[in-house]
Amino acid sequence: MPGIRPELRDEPTxxxxxxxxxxxxxxxxxxxxxxLRDVAPAVSLGLVYLVGVLAVATxxxxxxxxxxxxxGAAGYNWFLIDPxxxxxxxxxxxxxxxxxxxxxxxxxxxxxxxxxxxxRVGELRRQEAALAAATAADLLGEGPISLRLRTxxxxxxxxxxxxxARIAEGDVAAPPGMVAIELSxxxxxxxxxxxxxxxxxAVQQRLRLRVAPGLGTLLESxxxxxxxxxxVVETEALRRSDALKxxxxxxxxxxxxxxxxxxxxxxxxxxSPTLPQADREELADVVVGEGTRLDELISKLLDxxxxxAGTAEPRADWCEIGELLHAAVEDVEARDPGGGSFTFAMQRxxxxxxxxxxxxxxxxxxxxxxxxxxxxxxxxxxxxxVVGSRLVVRVVDQGPGIPPAVQRRVFDPxxxxxxxxREGQAHTGSGLGLAIAKGFxxxxxxxxxxxxxxxxxxxxxxxxxxxxxxxxxx
Amino acid sequence: MTERRRIxxxxxxxxxxxxxxxxxxxxxxxPVPAETVEEALDLAAVHPPDxxxxxxxxxxxxxxxxxxxxxEWSQMPVLVLSAVGDEAAKVRALxxxxxxxxxxxxxxxxxxxxxxAALRRVGEGAGQPAITVGDLEIDVAGHRVTSGGEExxxxxxxxxxxxxxxxxxxxxxxxxxxxxxxxxxxxxDDNHVLRGQIANLRRKIEPAGGRRYxxxxxxxxxxxxxxx
Numbered sequence: 176m177p178g179i180r181p182e183l184r185d186e187p188t189x190x191x192x193x194x195x196x197x198x199x200x201x202x203x204x205x206x207x208x209x210x211l212r213d214v215a216p217a218v219s220l221g222l223v224y225l226v227g228v229l230a231v232a233t234x235x236x237x238x239x240x241x242x243x244x245x246x247g248a249a250g251y252n253w254f255l256i257d258p259x260x261x262x263x264x265x266x267x268x269x270x271x272x273x274x275x276x277x278x279x280x281x282x283x284x285x286x287x288x289x290x291x292x293x294x295r296v297g298e299l300r301r302q303e304a305a306l307a308a309a310t311a312a313d314l315l316g317e318g319p320i321s322l323r324l325r326t327x328x329x330x331x332x333x334x335x336x337x338x339x340a341r342i343a344e345g346d347v348a349a350p351p352g353m354v355a356i357e358l359s360x361x362x363x364x365x366x367x368x369x370x371x372x373x374x375x376x377a378v379q380q381r382l383r384l385r386v387a388p389g390l391g392t393l394l395e396s397x398x399x400x401x402x403x404x405x406x407v408v409e410t411e412a413l414r415r416s417d418a419l420k421x422x423x424x425x426x427x428x429x430x431x432x433x434x435x436x437x438x439x440x441x442x443x444x445x446x447s448p449t450l451p452q453a454d455r456e457e458l459a460d461v462v463v464g465e466g467t468r469l470d471e472l473i474s475k476l477l478d479x480x481x482x483x484a485g486t487a488e489p490r491a492d493w494c495e496i497g498e499l500l501h502a503a504v505e506d507v508e509a510r511d512p513g514g515g516s517f518t519f520a521m522q523r524x525x526x527x528x529x530x531x532x533x534x535x536x537x538x539x540x541x542x543x544x545x546x547x548x549x550x551x552x553x554x555x556x557x558x559x560x561v562v563g564s565r566l567v568v569r570v571v572d573q574g575p576g577i578p579p580a581v582q583r584r585v586f587d588p589x590x591x592x593x594x595x596x597r598e599g600q601a602h603t604g605s606g607l608g609l610a611i612a613k614g615f616x617x618x619x620x621x622x623x624x625x626x627x628x629x630x631x632x633x634x635x636x637x638x639x640x641x642x643x644x645x646x647x648x649x
Numbered sequence: 650m651t652e653r654r655r656i657x658x659x660x661x662x663x664x665x666x667x668x669x670x671x672x673x674x675x676x677x678x679x680p681v682p683a684e685t686v687e688e689a690l691d692l693a694a695v696h697p698p699d700x701x702x703x704x705x706x707x708x709x710x711x712x713x714x715x716x717x718x719x720x721e722w723s724q725m726p727v728l729v730l731s732a733v734g735d736e737a738a739k740v741r742a743l744x745x746x747x748x749x750x751x752x753x754x755x756x757x758x759x760x761x762x763x764x765x766a767a768l769r770r771v772g773e774g775a776g777q778p779a780i781t782v783g784d785l786e787i788d789v790a791g792h793r794v795t796s797g798g799e800e801x802x803x804x805x806x807x808x809x810x811x812x813x814x815x816x817x818x819x820x821x822x823x824x825x826x827x828x829x830x831x832x833x834x835x836x837x838d839d840n841h842v843l844r845g846q847i848a849n850l851r852r853k854i855e856p857a858g859g860r861r862y863x864x865x866x867x868x869x870x871x872x873x874x875x876x877x
Binding site for chain 1: 736737754756840841844845847848851860864865866867868869
């Protein structure tokens with residue numbers, strides 16, 4: 176923060192400077208006294224020494240002031256009291272004058288010194304207040320707590336003129352070369368201020384007494400605030416996962432149970448010794464087919480729950496979109512060899528994309544599977560090219576399209592389109608493919624959108640960010 | 650008929666072990682079942698099997714422990730069973746010396762095909778002078794590749810990559826393994842280099858738009874086809 180430079184160092188002035196000043200001030204006063212002693216009475220000239228004492232005590236403190244007072248008394252005696260030029264006093268009244276001078280000088284010195292310390296303490300308090308305000312802004316600001324702690328610690332270090340100050344959360348033992356200062360808030364220990372052990376003891380004490388309590392309270396509120404913020408996020412995630420669980424139970428109780436029913440029924444029937452071979456094979460197909468369907472559904476539910484729980488951390492690597500699209504086609508064709516075909520229109524020398532290859536492959540497999548399901552046997556077209564700083568993949572089907580009213584909902588889990596075009600085929604989608612595709616695309620920093628005109632098919636557009644120096648595949 | 654080849658099978662799920670035993674016996678192998686890492690290593694030491702199929706998650710360790718134990722004294726083919734989506738575990742197993750992996754739930758046909766391919770590779774050895782797959786002819790000794798009789802010009806890196814893949818037909822090679830083999834250990838993590846060179850190589854040898862010879866296993870590695 177510009178303009179605030181708290182200087183909590185409070186270096187005591189070196190003793191010899193004060194004493195030198197005392198000698199200097201007395202010498203100066205003596206010069207004036209000697210110049211004036213023929214025109215003014217001795218008593219009033221004594222005041223000249225008093226001014227010197229006041230000045231020295233104000234600037235350099237008590238002991239310099241006392242020195243100036245004693246030197247002034249000596250000078251007063253030597254130059255002003257008869258017989259001058261000697262430290263003897265002829266008239267006994269002059270003893271009183273000298274005594275009064277010395278006492279007044281010492282009193283003036285003490286008063287000046289007191290005023291001086293009051294100003295100094297006031298200045299220190301002002302600096303402490305400025306430091307507290309600045310660290311409050313640091314600690315309660317935005318950003319990760321570790322960064323905020325570092326900024327605040329650096330500011331405290333700057334204030335006392337040392338480097339390497341640290342603030343740690345909790346009760347931390349001082350590493351070698353450091354001293355630990357406890358930071359506590361109203362509710363107890365929250366952190367530790369670690370300062371280099373080269374810091375003078377007086378400054379350490381001041382930090383302990385004047386800075387640490389405020390800093391502790393601030394740190395406690397900063398940590399408390401962070402905790403509350405995290406709790407809000409967690410509550411929101413829990414609420415969402417609750418809603419998801421309800422939807423999941425509703426949607427999957429049917430989807431999970433029907434393949435299981437078929438498998439159990441087929442298995443029981445297979446036991447019959449009189450079953451003709453053709454029936455046996457058909458039932459075996461049912462077991463394998465329904466089991467596969469169940470497995471796909473469970474994989475998708477797992478993907479979705481990982482995405483919803485935020486645990487689908489991408490393992491970023493350099494991906495070549497072409498090979499991922501081809502792997503996705505192989506995947507889709509392996510699962511359903513009888514479906515429609517795919518045509519590719521890829522820009523040459525597409526750059527590599529930084530993303531999780533396995534997640535992207537699943538995105539494309541889901542999109543291709545979906546497009547093929549609604550494409551009424553027409554080929555699904557896949558295009559990829561670079562637009563600005565993005566790689567854009569479009570999956571275009573020639574299906575019935577999606578009415579504008581429901582376009583927004585197609586990425587919701589468990590939303591299903593009606594597939595009119597493969598009648599007699601009971602296998603509809605799980606309603607999870609697009610939700611998972613959206614989740615994985617977004618987890619990898621991309622965007623996914625839908626363009627559809629009813630009667631003219633649907634296009635799903637995936638945009639992936641080309642990061643850093645775009646490395647051409649060529 | 651010669652003696653049946655013995656296959657060590659390690660899985661802690663009794664149902665899966667039961668199914669694996671039936672599948673292997675049906676395919677002409679003799680299964681040697683084990684449920685723990687310790688049991689598997691003991692059985693293998695007493696009477697070395699011809700190959701092993703191990704689950705990655707076991708009660709007293711993981712499949713990689715078995716893999717390491719076996720690899721101390723044997724180069725027998727080892728197949729790993731893994732869950733869907735766990736690419737990191739697959740890569741770890743392959744880099745630790747597994748020959749291939751099969752994702753659960755697996756079809757028996759796929760499992761047996763992978764197992765037989767792995768056993769075949771052991772029998773063949775690596776000293777083949779020429780490899781012919783489809784239209785592609787790779788003359789390993791003569792450093793020459795032709796497609797339908799027409800010579801294809803490859804850069805030294807592309808040649809190294811093709812040779813490494815083609816000498817291990819059907820074998821899944823991880824990105825790391827390929828980078829170390831073709832570029833050297835200091836390039837083990839330079840995945841973007843590998844992506845670029847694979848794309849170039851495919852452009853030269855693959856039929857237009859196809860993936861006939863080099864297959865991608867996203868997030869894991871590449872595999873040269875073992876179909877003739």
